[in-house]
Amino acid sequence: MASASYSELIIYNPKANIFKYWLHYKQPSAVDARRDIATVSSWLAPIVWEGTFDPTLIDNVYKPKNLTIATTVFVVGKYMIFLKDFLESAEAHYFVGYRVHYYIFTDQPEAIPNVKLGEERKLIVLKVPSSNRWQDISMGRMAALEKLTESELDNKADYIFCFDVDAKFYARWSVETLSHLVAVIHPWYYNYPREQFTNERRPESEAFIPADEGDFYYAGGAFGGTVQEVHDLTKTCTEKQSIDRAKSIEALWHDESHLNKYFLYNKPSKLLSPEYLWRDINAGSNEVKVIRFTSVAKNMAEVRPNA
Ligand SMILES: CC(=O)N[C@H]1[C@@H](OP(=O)(O)OP(=O)(O)OC[C@H]2O[C@@H](n3ccc(=O)[nH]c3=O)[C@H](O)[C@@H]2O)O[C@H](CO)[C@H](O)[C@@H]1O
């Protein structure tokens, strides 16, 4: 056993549903924790930061559950240039050692790059139409995800995460992120007062949030949860977006505005710190000790159909 890795030193007995440990890990503490960040919301949802979980321990809790993680990404028009890095970096850092099914929604199935996937990981390509407004491509994701979570994923996945493609993984994103309904705290607003959040402020829009409401400002570029929860979320956002469209109003930050409205009334059960969707790999901050996933700088005029 001398060469065995930590995880191999644990015996799981499914019948008794117990773990038998003979490895040593740091004792969890009720009093000793990072003091520079909040680790729980006021509705008792954990906020996941570096130092709040033990990766080895949490892997051993989740590994026996044999989970499947559906992972969606939309790649329409020129955003195809981002897909290779997104997938290769996910293979290096995202749920490594777990079953991951990527769902790639694209208008150009023939252009999907050939990326070598790990064991138990596969890629499913789904065709979506193109559009001449980037806002419609971004918002259109909600309806496509509503459909996917309704039909495709029944019994095929336990959890789902939905991502922007203009982004790249640089460090672990794994089972510590799993929960019923998961939101990522936006990297630009995590320490802003709520009245400065860029929520939709026109009461005519379904995404309207008054200046004295709002918990956190959440990013549109990553969210997830169980298939059922993400189905409810995407169904609601699709409905609200079409009510707005019928009134010829478009929320300030499109799907992100509707997502924020949804999370205000349906509190996420787990919050991911901005480590999980940072601004840029070259940007720093006192609180973010590990950049796990970050937006990639893009030339809007070059990649968007209408910039
Ligand atoms: C990091 C983050 O929180 N991003 C959010 C933010 O802006 P972003 O500037 O990050 O939006 P974006 O241009 O990345 O568009 C969102 C996503 O739509 C897809 N796409 C878009 C245009 C296109 O021509 N082709 C294409 O495939 C692609 O997957 C892209 O990542 O606000 C948007 C709404 O305004 C969305 O809520 C984004 O999720």
Ligand SMILES: [Mn+2]
């Ligand atoms: Mn983006």
